Amino acid sequence: MTRVAAVDCGTNSIRLLVADVDPATGQLVDLDRRMTIVRLGQGVDKTGRLAPEALERTFAACRDYAAIIKELGAERLRFVATSASRDASNRDDFVRGVLDILGVEPEVVTGDEEAELSFTGATRELTGRDDLARPYLVVDIGGGSTEFVVGDDAVRAGRSVNIGCVRMTERHLVRDGKVTDPPTPDQITAMRADIEAALDLAEETVPLREARTLVGLAGSVTTVSAIAQNLPAYDAEAIHHSRVSYDRVREITESLLRSTHAERAAIPSMHPGRVDVIGAGALVLLSIMERVGASEVVVSEHDILDGIAFKAAEEGK
Template identity: 45%
Template structure:
């Protein structure tokens, strides 16, 4: 009989654009996925930047996905479930209605986490698989993880391995910029005008300036990008005919290729984006805003590293493992510790 201690847990990541579920067994030997990630684009954050309220149709789309997740969880009972809500829910004045309905349908109340906690969990998820992705040839620390969501973008840097362990957060900041927020706030034309793009860039750079006051991004040894925007940009940069999770996860993309891809996607019409199967249909109208944020972040971090250290940082690592993995791994570890 095995004496290995483990628990089965589930995590739900409810973001501004999508909602995701994962069920996994977490034990002393790590995490083993039991039910692969299920993702539904629900656009919960539709117009929240403007109205500060959830739209009725956005709530209905989200509830349908939650009911689907409830069916999956009935088939795969878990020891613990955590429902994490992020940027859109933080901003919505009618969030209590949403929280009550989620509790009624799932039996757990949403945990509306601050941006710093979102950053910590994203960092945990992204760095937990580096040995799987790279083996013993780990990329250089410190690791900076960028989680580019629909409503917010988290920037978090870990330790250098000397003063602070490489898998521990040294500094983090959450910026109120993302694919949905920038698209709804600035990129209103199809395709966006140069004036709209310039206004969005100014907005994004103000937030990056604020983040740099808290996060020493110039220390970055390896940049890791997570979220649907980043993985989509990577898929396009790789020339994939359709989205391939295995090809994208762990892919190293040069800044030059990434920025040209971002510029191309940003200036496409929505009809042109529909010709790219790599782009999820639910991202067609907001991926331009995400591409612009990613382009700005890459350029600003690359410049910061060069200006402060004279080193050249000209590529990033793509990760399919971010906030959701962090939610599940953290919940599993805490559940085990409580037993």
């Protein structure tokens, strides 16, 4: 097995996985898996630039991760950056900072590459399961974008569209610099229309309705699962491969969109960094389920981060 470190830097969070990986068997053994909310994409949709304070939050997390990577002795490190850094005019500042701290340049992947990594991470361990029909539709609801990938053992088609939970919140739920609590019906209607337009765009290249199993990834989806299970705290083991029905997703989404900041923050499994954006993320998930006619979503804790780790191990052979 090869010991690798994988970093996934998205619009809302930066995550680290150090693992022993055998690409031939699909075995991946976690040594350390963690997430830090840094909100790198703060204001990018409006300004087109990464904010100085967002960069510093991200670099602080990178310094912490560098110490862990060194301590655990990873043989290879791969750093992938997604939506926010693709969109930013000053992304060179981001690249230089990461290189100085971690010694590698972040790979600012395309939406298609991001989709393939997400699919690999989410489905490698599902191979051979009789209870999950194929093809899979893997949806990775991030902060700035959502990736859609349809495939069996390999990717058939993928598309990335700009309907992440942070982007939707900043675009539709902010007034006078503050998130509306709770959002108004007009705000929700406008956000829903934006999401539906993006789904139309995704469906131009990805046969969403051909999927037999919907697999949902990332923090918005896992948080909905935690709420559905009434977990007393976030529990990755209980969340991984849980199934949440359409009716339950709809109930939770409607509740989140009716609630105030204080009410959402009081949910035991809610990460503080998701309090303001979870309503938008849940609405993206609900809209996808309605579009494809999914009766449930299979929730995966394994996603693009695991895909990055598999690819790092394969490249190291």
